[in-house]
Structures are given as C-alpha cells and as structure tokens.
Amino acid sequence: MQNGEVRTVLISGSLLDQSILAAFFDITERKQAEEKMRLAHEKFLTVLDSIDATIYVADMKTYEILFVNKNMIETFGRDMTGEVCWKSFRGEPGPCSLCTNSELTDEKGSPSGICVWQDKNPITGKFYINHDRAIEWIDGRIVRLQVATDITEFKKMEEQLRQVQKMESLGTLAGGIAHDFNNILFPILGHTEMLLSDISEEKGPIRNSLTEIYTGALRARDLILQILSFSRQGETELTIMKIQPVIQEALKLIRSTIPATISISQHLHPGCGAVKADPTQLHQIVMNLATNAFHAMEATGGELKVSLKEIKPGETDVILTDMGPGPYACLTVADTGLGMEKEVAARIFEPFFTTKQKGKGTGMGLAVVHGIVKSMNGALWVDTEPRKGAKFHVYLPIAGDPTENTTPEREKPLTGGKERILLVDDEEAIIMMEKQALERLGYQVTSFTGSLEALEAFRADPGGFDLVITDMAMPKLPGEKLAAELIHIRPDIPIVLCTGFNETLSEENLLSLGIRGLLMKPVRIKELAGKLREVLEN
Numbered sequence: 113m114q115n116g117e118v119r120t121v122l123i124s125g126s127l128l129d130q131s132i133l134a135a136f137f138d139i140t141e142r143k144q145a146e147e148k149m150r151l152a153h154e155k156f157l158t159v160l161d162s163i164d165a166t167i168y169v170a171d172m173k174t175y176e177i178l179f180v181n182k183n184m185i186e187t188f189g190r191d192m193t194g195e196v197c198w199k200s201f202r203g204e205p206g207p208c209s210l211c212t213n214s215e216l217t218d219e220k221g222s223p224s225g226i227c228v229w230q231d232k233n234p235i236t237g238k239f240y241i242n243h244d245r246a247i248e249w250i251d252g253r254i255v256r257l258q259v260a261t262d263i264t265e266f267k268k269m270e271e272q273l274r275q276v277q278k279m280e281s282l283g284t285l286a287g288g289i290a291h292d293f294n295n296i297l298f299p300i301l302g303h304t305e306m307l308l309s310d311i312s313e314e315k316g317p318i319r320n321s322l323t324e325i326y327t328g329a330l331r332a333r334d335l336i337l338q339i340l341s342f343s344r345q346g347e348t349e350l351t352i353m354k355i356q357p358v359i360q361e362a363l364k365l366i367r368s369t370i371p372a373t374i375s376i377s378q379h380l381h382p383g384c385g386a387v388k389a390d391p392t393q394l395h396q397i398v399m400n401l402a403t404n405a406f407h408a409m410e411a412t413g414g415e416l417k418v419s420l421k422e423i424k425p426g427e428t429d430v431i432l433t434d435m436g437p438g439p440y441a442c443l444t445v446a447d448t449g450l451g452m453e454k455e456v457a458a459r460i461f462e463p464f465f466t467t468k469q470k471g472k473g474t475g476m477g478l479a480v481v482h483g484i485v486k487s488m489n490g491a492l493w494v495d496t497e498p499r500k501g502a503k504f505h506v507y508l509p510i511a512g513d514p515t516e517n518t519t520p521e522r523e524k525p526l527t528g529g530k531e532r533i534l535l536v537d538d539e540e541a542i543i544m545m546e547k548q549a550l551e552r553l554g555y556q557v558t559s560f561t562g563s564l565e566a567l568e569a570f571r572a573d574p575g576g577f578d579l580v581i582t583d584m585a586m587p588k589l590p591g592e593k594l595a596a597e598l599i600h601i602r603p604d605i606p607i608v609l610c611t612g613f614n615e616t617l618s619e620e621n622l623l624s625l626g627i628r629g630l631l632m633k634p635v636r637i638k639e640l641a642g643k644l645r646e647v648l649e650n
Contacts (some may be wrong), residue, residue: 157181166240166260169249170197172213178255216246216256228263238264271458290336291585291612297336298634299545301329305637306549333634350388350488352511355420355441356380358391362398363418370406373413380420384441388511393484400481401445401504408449408502417446422510439510440490446503452496460494481506526638527645528553531578535559536566536594537610538586542633546581549637555644563589567597574602579648584611592625599626606647610635 160167161182169179175196185191192200198208207213210227228241240260249255304326311319359380367376398418405416424438452460461482481504485492488508496502533555537543540561547557558577560566563586570577580598584591595607608629609622622630628647631640 163259165262168192168197168258169247170256170258172216172246172254172256175207178249210242212242212244213256216244238262239267293332293336294612294633295539295542297329297332298539299541301326301333301634302545302549302637304329306552329634350390352386352388353391353394354386355384355389355394355443355508356382358394359398359418359420359443362395362402366399366402366406366416370416371410371413374406374409374416375414376416376418378418380418381422384420384422385439385510387441387488387508389488389508390484393488397443397481397484397506398445400478401506404478404504405445405447405449405502408447408451412449414448414501417444419444419446423507436489436509440507441510443506443508444503445506446501448501451498451500451502452494453498457494457496457502461492526553526641528555528641529645529648530554530556531648532556532576533558533644534566534570534577534580534582536563536581536586536591537561537583538563539583542583546640549640553637553641563587563591563594567594570598571601574605577605579644580605580607581644582607582609584609592622592627595625595627608643608647 163181163183166184166187167181168177168184170177175198177192177195177197177200180192188200198204198206198211202208212227226241226243228239239262241263243259243261245257246254247257304322308319308322308326311322359378363376363378370376402416402418408414409416420441420443422439423442424440460478462479482492485506485508490506490508492507493505494502495505528550533550535543535546535550535557536559537546538561543559543561547559550557558569560569563582566582567589570580580595582591582594586594589597591609591611595609598605598607603626606628607626608631609627610631610633612633628650629643631643
C-alpha cells in the first residue's frame with residue numbers, strides 16, 4: 113500500500129507539472145503573438161504616417177471617422193477621429209456629392225472610386241485626388257479607406273498649359289484675321305493717300321474728310337499691329353536696353369490722363385539689369401497695364417503701384433512653366449480696385465474679352481501685353497481676388513549691357529523712277545491701287561492677279577523687267593515659291609515680297625532665298641517708294 117501511495121503522488125505531481133508547463137508555454141506564445149501584432153501595428157502606422165497623402169477610414173453607413181494618419185492631422189490641425197467626415201472635411205450639411213460610397217457598396221460597381229475636388233476648408237483650400245476602396249475593418253464591418261493626394265501644383269501647371277494652348281489657338285486665328293483685314297485696308301490707305309496728294313493743301317470739307325479717312329485707316333493699321341503683337345507674328349526691332357526710363361515716361365503720360373483720386377507710386381530698383389526689347393512695345397506694356405488698373409479704380413479711386421526689380425526663378429511663389437533659369441526683370445503693376453473672380457482672370461488675356469462698359473475698351477489691351485511678353489521670351493502672371501485688387505507681374509529675361517542710343521535716320525523724300533516692274537497680287541483692288549501709285553511715281557508696271565500667269569510672262573521675257581513685287585499668300589504658287597522660280601530663270605532679278613503678316617520668314621531668311629526686300633501690308637506709298645529705290649540702287 114505504501115508503494116502504491118508513493119506512485120499515486122508521483123503521478124499526481126507529474127500531471128501538475130505538465131499543467132503548469134502548458135500554461136507557461138501558452139502565456140509565452142500569447143505574448144509573442146501580441147508583440148508581433150504590436151510591431152506589425154507600429155510598422156503599419158509608420159508606413160501610413162510616412163505617406164505624403166491624407167489617409168482616413170470611415171464607416172460607410174454612419175460616416176464616422178475611425179482612423180486618420182499623421183499627415184491628415186497636420187493638414188487639418190487636429191485629430192478628427194469620431195467626427196462625421198462630410199462635416200469635418202467640407203462643412204457640408206449632408207454627404208458630399210462626390211462621395212463614392214454607392215460605387216463601393218454596389219456589387220456591380222467598381223471596387224474602388226476616384227474623384228478630384230477642391231477643399232473648401234479655409235485652412236487648406238487645395239485640390240485633391242481621392243482614391244477610395246472598400247475594405248474589411250478590424251471588427252468585420254465594411255468601411256471606406258480613402259487616400260487623398262494634394263495635386264494643387266499640378267492643377268496650376270495644368271491651367272497654365274491650357275492657357276498657353278488657348279493663346280496659341282487664338283494667336284493663329286488673330287494672324288489670319290490680320291492678313292485678310294490688311295488686304296482690305298491696303299487699297300483704302302493707298303487711294304486716300306493719292307487723293308490727299310492731288311488736293312490743295314488748303315483746308316476744305318473734301319480734304320478734311322479725306323484726312324479723317326486716312327487717320328482712321330492708320331488707326332486700323334495700328335490695331336492690326338496690336339493683333340499681330342498678340343499673335344507673336346509682328347515685326348519688331350529688339351535692342352538691349354534699361355526699362356526704368358520707359359516706365360517713368362509712360363507713368364508721366366498716365367499721370368496727366370487719370371484723375372487725382374488715383375495716386376501713383378513707383379519703386380524702380382536702379383540695379384535691375386537690361387532686357388532685349390522694343391522700347392515702343394515696352395511703353396505699350398506699361399500703358400496698357402496702367403490703363404487697365406485705372407479702369408479698375410475709376411469709380412472708387414485708389415492707388416496705382418508700379419515696381420521693378422531683378423529676380424531669379426525660385427525667389428517668387430509663382431510657378432510659371434515657361435520661365436527659364438533667369439535672371440528676370442520683374443515689372444509689377446498693382447491696383448487697389450475691385451479685383452476679379454478666378455473665372456474672369458482666366459480669360460483676361462483673350463483678345464476682345466472685356467468686362468468693361470461699352471466705350472471703355474476693346475478687350476485688346478491685355479491680349480496685346482500677353483503677345484508682346486511672349487515674343488520677348490518672357491512670362492506674365494496675374495494675382496487677384498474679388499475686392500482685393502489685382503497685381504500683374506511681367507517677367508522679362510535679363511539680357512546684358514544696354515546698347516548706346518543711336519540717332520534715327522531721317523525719313524527719305526518721296527522719289528520714283530522709270531524702271532519696269534512686274535507686279536503680282538491675287539487681290540484685284542490691291543493690284544489696281546498699287547499699279548496706279550507706281551505709275552504716278554514714273555514706273556512702267558505690268559500687273560497680274562495670278563502667280564502662274566506672271567511666271568509665264570517673265571519666262572517669255574526675262575530681261576523685260578527690272579524688279580518684281582509679289583504678294584506672299586497666293587493660290588497655286590505662293591510668293592516665295594514664285595520668287596524661287598523667277599530667280600532660277602534670272603538670278604539677278606530684284607524681288608520685293610509683300611505680306612499681310614510675317615508668317616515664318618524673317619528678312620534675313622528672305623535674303624538667303626535671293627529676295628531683296630520685305631514689305632508689311634498695308635504699305636504707305638512713301639514706304640513703298642523708299643523700299644523700291646533702296647532695292648534698285650543697291
């Protein structure tokens with residue numbers, strides 16, 4: 113019995129030891145599992161907090177926010193866990209119109225949803241692209257996981273690219289309009305000029321009327337030049353020059369034309385470098401921007417602020433995709449007027465777009481500024497909000513040391529000749545006017561409205577002409593191709609090319625093709641006569 117008792121005790125002790133050991137190992141395994149879970153949770157949070165995006169989880173029925181990452185807390189300035197998402201993020205009275213819950217819960221729908229939206233929160237006010245997905249939460253319910261990426265800078269660049277494309281399309285349209293309008297304007301200007309030369313210098317009703325017609329035609333020509341400046345197809349003479357004197361001259365003129373209720377202040381840094389520009393166009397930029405500012409403050413008065421400084425890209429908050437490494441001369445024209453909505457500001461550089469009352473402007477001023485700035489390889493930006501005025505920033509590349517001022521050549525007197533001229537233009541009205549004007553100057557003129565007919569006449573008698581004047585844009589055989597055919601027949605024949613706008617050829621390019629001169633329509637008779645003598649005598 114005693115041996116049996118001892119055995120029972122030993123067996124009992126063995127069972128107790130096994131139970132203790134089993135409990136020990138169970139606790140150890142549980143702790144190890146919990147540690148693994150804790151480490152996994154920390155890694156998960158580390159990853160979520162490291163992503164440059166706002167991430168949150170929300171209940172798809174109650175819209176309660178169940179989780180937010182560190183980026184979202186920093187963006188909104190607080191932890192919104194437990195709040196309703198549409199109230200916290202957008203201040204809406206109910207679920208957002210862009211909410212993807214219906215797509216995520218619809219079995220036939222997409223397992224994920226994407227939308228782009230702008231935050232109305234005054235702290236952020238940025239653009240986001242949301243990627244939503246339905247996932248199973250830790251308690252088994254289906255919830256929405258959203259990853260929202262800030263695309264504000266991309267939206268800015270997208271808008272600038274859209275604006276550039278729009279300006280290029282409108283520029284092409286403007287160039288075409290300018291070409292047709294110049295063909296109409298050319299004979300009006302020429303016939304009026306000839307009539308004025310035939311009428312006595314004494315003032316009378318007929319001469320006064322002709323003078324008004326001539327003045328109106330010149331104004332129309334200037335309008336076309338503005339259109340061509342906008343479309344970057346106008347001819348300009350660029351020189352390296354300082355901007356400060358041009359700005360000061362323009363502001364003196366503006367001061368004499370705007371009321372005393374608008375004050376003018378200028379801060380022109382003397383150290384700002386020179387730019388490669390046309391002084392007339394620079395003057396036009398300042399005048400148009402200042403006039404635009406005046407109209408914004410005309411009813412209430414205010415202050416017109418003009419400043420100039422030298423900057424490098426990166427020294428400004430504005431991101432302009434078409435700016436090179438710099439440095440740049442930054443001209444800023446600011447007003448304290450009414451300002452503009454974003455929708456209006458997006459269209460102000462379009463030609464003929466205006467918010468002004470009838471008679472206050474044509475809508476060409478800012479479009480012209482845009483065209484001039486682009487032609488100088490510069491950039492233009494407007495910063496404006498309703499009731500907070502507007503600031504126009506013009507960036508022009510610094511070019512180097514300014515060129516010494518030169519005395520302009522005196523205009524040569526009107527002179528003619530007896531040479532034989534072959535005249536080609538597909539517009540009957542232009543041919544008639546030019547032929548009459550040239551014959552009045554003493555030239556012998558043979559004219560054609562078809563380039564192929566002109567080519568045949570020249571081929572039949574190459575030595576019968578001393579000079580050729582041909583239009584650029586003509587059907588069947590354009591002017592530059594006609595010139596090439598004529599030069600092939602007779603290499604020494606002088607050719608002058610006329611065009612309603614300078615499409616692709618510069619005067620240097622034309623010279624390389626053997627063409628001796630270029631005239632931009634509409635041409636005054638004095639300009640035509642001067643160019644012919646220049647080409648014939650050289």
